[in-house]
Amino acid sequence: MSRLDSMIRRLMIQRASLDWAMTRIAALPGPVLEFGLGNGRSYDHLREHLPNREIYVFDRHVAAHPDCIPPADRMILGDFNETAPAAVRRFGGQAALIHADVGSGDHAASRALAVGLTPHWVALLAKGGLIVADQPIPSDALEPLPLPEGAPGRYFISRRK
Amino acid sequence: MSRLDSMIRRLMIQRASLDWAMTRIAALPGPVLEFGLGNGRSYDHLREHLPNREIYVFDRHVAAHPDCIPPADRMILGDFNETAPAAVRRFGGQAALIHADVGSGDHAASRALAVGLTPHWVALLAKGGLIVADQPIPSDALEPLPLPEGAPGRYFISRRK
Numbered sequence: 001m002s003r004l005d006s007m008i009r010r011l012m013i014q015r016a017s018l019d020w021a022m023t024r025i026a027a028l029p030g031p032v033l034e035f036g037l038g039n040g041r042s043y044d045h046l047r048e049h050l051p052n053r054e055i056y057v058f059d060r061h062v063a064a065h066p067d068c069i070p071p072a073d074r075m076i077l078g079d080f081n082e083t084a085p086a087a088v089r090r091f092g093g094q095a096a097l098i099h100a101d102v103g104s105g106d107h108a109a110s111r112a113l114a115v116g117l118t119p120h121w122v123a124l125l126a127k128g129g130l131i132v133a134d135q136p137i138p139s140d141a142l143e144p145l146p147l148p149e150g151a152p153g154r155y156f157i158s159r160r161k
Numbered sequence: 162m163s164r165l166d167s168m169i170r171r172l173m174i175q176r177a178s179l180d181w182a183m184t185r186i187a188a189l190p191g192p193v194l195e196f197g198l199g200n201g202r203s204y205d206h207l208r209e210h211l212p213n214r215e216i217y218v219f220d221r222h223v224a225a226h227p228d229c230i231p232p233a234d235r236m237i238l239g240d241f242n243e244t245a246p247a248a249v250r251r252f253g254g255q256a257a258l259i260h261a262d263v264g265s266g267d268h269a270a271s272r273a274l275a276v277g278l279t280p281h282w283v284a285l286l287a288k289g290g291l292i293v294a295d296q297p298i299p300s301d302a303l304e305p306l307p308l309p310e311g312a313p314g315r316y317f318i319s320r321r322k
Contacts, residue, residue, distance in 0.1 A: 002206035003229060004176055011169045045163035065266070068164060105226070 013147065013155045014042060014101070014134070020148035021097055021130045021157060022049050030096035030126045031056055033087065035080060035117070040068025042101060056091070058083050080113065084120035095124045100133035111135055125160035132157050174308065174316045175203060175262070175295070181309035182258055182291045182318060183210050191257035191287045192217055194248065196241060196278070197295075201229025203262060217252070219244050241274065245281035256285045261294035272296055286321035293318050 001009075032050060034043055037059040044067070046055055057070045060079060069075065076083050080102065098121050103110040114135035121131055122141045130145075131137055133156045142158035162170075193211060195204055198220040205228070207216055218231045221240060230236065237244050241263065259282050264271035275296035282292055283302045291306075292298055294317045303319035 002202070002209045003200075003226065004172065004202040004206040007202055008169065008172045008176065011165065011172070015165055015169065039164075041163070041165040041168055045165040048163045065164065 010154075011041075014132075015045065016148045017132045017155045017157055018042065018045060018099060019049070021099075021132045022046070025096040025130055028096040028126060028128055030094045030129065031091060032097045032099070033091065033095050033124060034058065034099045034101070035084070035121075036099075036101035036103075037062060037064050037068075037070070037075070038101065040064030042099060043070060044068045046099065053096075056087075058087070080117055084117050084124075088120055088123045092123050094126055096126055096129050098124060098129070098131040098133075100131060100135065100137070103134045122160065127160055129160045130157060131160070171315075172202075175293075176206065177309045178293045178316045178318055179203065179206060179260060180210070182293045183207070186257040186291055189257040189287060189289055191255045191290065192252060193258045193260070194252065194256050194285060195219065195260045195262070196245070196282075197260075197262035197264075198223065198225050198229075198231070198236070199262065201225030203260060204231065205229045207260065214257070217248075219248070241278055245278050245285075249281055249284045253284050255287055257287055257290050259285060259290070259292040259294075261292060261296065261298070264295045283321065288321055290321045291318060292321070 031054040032046060034046065034057045037043055037057045043057055056074045056076060058076045058080060062069055100121060102113050114137060118137050118139050122139050125131060136156055137158055141161055143161055145157045145159055147155060147157060192215040193207060195207065195218045198204055198218045204218055217235045217237060219237045219241060223230055261282060263274050275298060279298050279300050283300050286292060297317055298319055302322055304322055306318045306320055308316060308318060
């Protein structure tokens with residue numbers, strides 16, 4: 001599988017997972033939080049499908065396409081290890097959906113980052129809220145869900161118990 | 162259509178176009194030339210499917226994933242407007258396939274760049290050779306071909322008459 005193949009596969013499973021999750025949270029109020037703006041593709045997808053939902057995005061810096069930059073009051077800049085605990089004080093127990101796309105080229109570091117952030121993500125989610133992530137999110141407070149049909153690959157969806 | 166949707170669509174049509182073209186040049190000797198290494202995804206795809214073909218890549222600089230960097234003697238660095246004419250002196254009339262992926266965020270500049278490079282690409286191609294491009298390649302010496310089925314979108318394939 002070439003890097004072109006794997007990129008297509010990764011983006012398709014990301015989209016399928018987000019599309020499935022956005023449908024499932026339709027009746028659940030609360031903001032959507034994205035950790036990892038990156039180039040802004042998935043943020044653009046979320047805001048297109050959730051025009052009436054508050055979407056807050058967390059990242060260390062803004063490196064997105066100019067068309068895909070969140071409003072200043074919904075873009076929370078800084079190290080995840082500082083902004084995530086701060087977010088719990090603001091949004092604890094409220095988030096309907098978290099998209100955690102925090103992976104980098106360093107697989108071990110990406111996984112460790114996600115493990116460290118998991119307690120904060122759990123604390124942010126409303127009961128029944130979903131987390132869609134590019135890393136495993138191990139927590140007894142989360143119920144792992146199967147990926148939507150037609151979307152095999154390394155993406156992870158869990159529901160807050 | 163979100164930027165996530167359009168990226169998936171663009172990569173799928175790029176892959177379908179390259180896959181189709183690689184099959185079609187199987188009996189045509191000559192090197193493969195790629196203008197625009199970028200992050201190296203399509204280069205990785207080409208070399209995976211064409212292990213016995215010489216692949217030369219042109220770009221201003223190397224910004225690819227470390228796993229997707231061509232050997233030094235097949236990576237030709239510099240401004241396309243200088244490296245393309247130089248390539249004609251070396252590979253004129255020999256290339257079985259050119260992948261021209263030279264677009265940037267600036268659509269007008271991308272199109273103008275491709276128009277300026279088209280005479281060199283035409284001169285590089287063997288008779289019957291194919292060019293797969295992310296920009297229109299207007300030339301009387303090229304026969305535009307339909308995109309492979311299942312790959313709608315803005316990609317362009319032409320055959321050297």
